[in-house]
Amino acid sequence: MGNVETTRGGAENSNPLSNQNLPPKAHSSTLQSTMPVHSHPVTQDYKISRQVLGVGINGKVVECHNRKTGTKFALKVLRDVPKARREVELHYMASEHRHIVKIFDVYENTYNGVKCLLVVMECMEGGELFSRIQERAQSAFTEREGAEIMYDICCAVQYLHRMNIAHRDIKPENLLYSTKGSSGVLKLTDFGFAKRTDATAIRPLETPCYTPYYAAPEVLGPEKYDKSCDMWSIGVVMYILLCGFPPFYSAHGLPMSPGMKTRIRSGQYVFPSPEWDRVSEAAKDVIRGLLKTDPSERLTIDQVMAHKWITHYMKVPETPLFTPAVLNEERMQWSEMQDEMEKTLASMRVGNEDIHIKSLKESNNKLLNKRMKKEKK
Numbered sequence: 404m405g406n407v408e409t410t411r412g413g414a415e416n417s418n419p420l421s422n423q424n425l426p427p428k429a430h431s432s433t434l435q436s437t438m439p440v441h442s443h444p445v446t447q448d449y450k451i452s453r454q455v456l457g458v459g460i461n462g463k464v465v466e467c468h469n470r471k472t473g474t475k476f477a478l479k480v481l482r483d484v485p486k487a488r489r490e491v492e493l494h495y496m497a498s499e500h501r502h503i504v505k506i507f508d509v510y511e512n513t514y515n516g517v518k519c520l521l522v523v524m525e526c527m528e529g530g531e532l533f534s535r536i537q538e539r540a541q542s543a544f545t546e547r548e549g550a551e552i553m554y555d556i557c558c559a560v561q562y563l564h565r566m567n568i569a570h571r572d573i574k575p576e577n578l579l580y581s582t583k584g585s586s587g588v589l590k591l592t593d594f595g596f597a598k599r600t601d602a603t604a605i606r607p608l609e610t611p612c613y614t615p616y617y618a619a620p621e622v623l624g625p626e627k628y629d630k631s632c633d634m635w636s637i638g639v640v641m642y643i644l645l646c647g648f649p650p651f652y653s654a655h656g657l658p659m660s661p662g663m664k665t666r667i668r669s670g671q672y673v674f675p676s677p678e679w680d681r682v683s684e685a686a687k688d689v690i691r692g693l694l695k696t697d698p699s700e701r702l703t704i705d706q707v708m709a710h711k712w713i714t715h716y717m718k719v720p721e722t723p724l725f726t727p728a729v730l731n732e733e734r735m736q737w738s739e740m741q742d743e744m745e746k747t748l749a750s751m752r753v754g755n756e757d758i759h760i761k762s763l764k765e766s767n768n769k770l771l772n773k774r775m776k777k778e779k780k
């Protein structure tokens with residue numbers, strides 16, 4: 404890290420290639436916001452490389468170079484469906500922030516009759532957050548560095564929440580460094596599950612009914628519920644950052660047990676010895692506030708940003724942490740941890756999609772109708 408400068412946490416707009424603040428070109432269409440979308444072939448402006456940077460469930464990310472400047476970018480290829488449009492739109496809206504991966508250009512091109520969205524992003528060459536900490540095995544990784552990282556992540560999330568956008572997929576794989584080395588900036592990416600939470604967001608015409616699989620969003624209201632999912636994720640990332648293992652292990656060092664999901668839901672976790680012995684009480688206080696099972700009790704991003712451990716991260720003790728060593732010891736279990744976090748995030752989202760559940764009266768289900776008639780008698 405080591406990037407404590409005045410622009411920290413603020414928006415930046417330095418790239419001349421950016422279309423932001425420019426009106427859409429004559430041959431471009433626009434999405435819901437002012438995002439310009441080019442309809443000419445992406446290959447006119449960028450040379451696409453065979454180098455695959457990553458593959459996700461929604462599409463491939465490959466390396467590309469701007470034909471005029473030779474600058475390297477990452478190109479995400481998505482099938483042009485409404486969900487992808489929402490992803491690109493919300494990511495673009497937020498992409499001016501220093502700690503959010505920047506989108507430079509968007510194209511809508513058709514390949515073999517399939518409409519695609521092609522998103523040109525800054526190329527994140529520094530790898531994932533925890534891979535970088537894992538590489539630190541030889542030098543001490545301190546609580547203060549952990550606090551600085553959390554400050555950066557929280558800045559990005561505060562920016563999103565103030566724009567009424569919930570990310571809903573904050574996890575270690577979506578936190579990437581811009582470059583290798585100490586000048587790398589940590590940024591949040593992958594808006595595949597992001598959602599607008601303000602009243603102007605498009606909602607179904609009818610009042611939605613929510614299925615509370617994970618918690619009760621109707622108690623909190625959908626807006627706050629979506630944001631509270633991000634807060635839970637921040638809590639998990641912070642916990643791992645300070646010790647190297649997730650909060651909901653069956654027991655540190657043992658494989659994930661089937662009961663882990665239940666424990667996540669009931670919020671059972673501990674701060675085991677020796678990893679947590681020297682971690683400050685202030686850090687544990689933030690984690691306790693973030694990992695509350697009841698989303699209405701969980702800290703909001705503004706509350707976290709006001710907490711001394713985050714605000715005064717430069718005063719946090721420089722206690723060496725076990726994190727790099729534990730991450731190295733437990734490489735094998737990392738993918739299981741990722742799966743479990745993914746499943747939990749998914750269950751939180753399922754509880755709060757804009758799902759309209761038909762009333763029984765609207766049902767065309769013959770069996771159900773038969774049963775209702777029986778019950779009336």
Ligand SMILES: Nc1ncnc2c1ncn2[C@@H]1O[C@H](COP(=O)(O)OP(=O)(O)OP(=O)(O)O)[C@@H](O)[C@H]1O
Binds near residue numbers: 524592
């Ligand atoms: N801007 C970037 N620069 C470099 N690599 C990137 C960039 N964006 C994404 N990647 C790589 O591509 C992978 C997939 O990207 P992304 O997470 O955006 O796709 P996705 O289909 O939404 O994935 P997921 O399955 O995680 O939801 C990432 O894990 C990362 O390794």
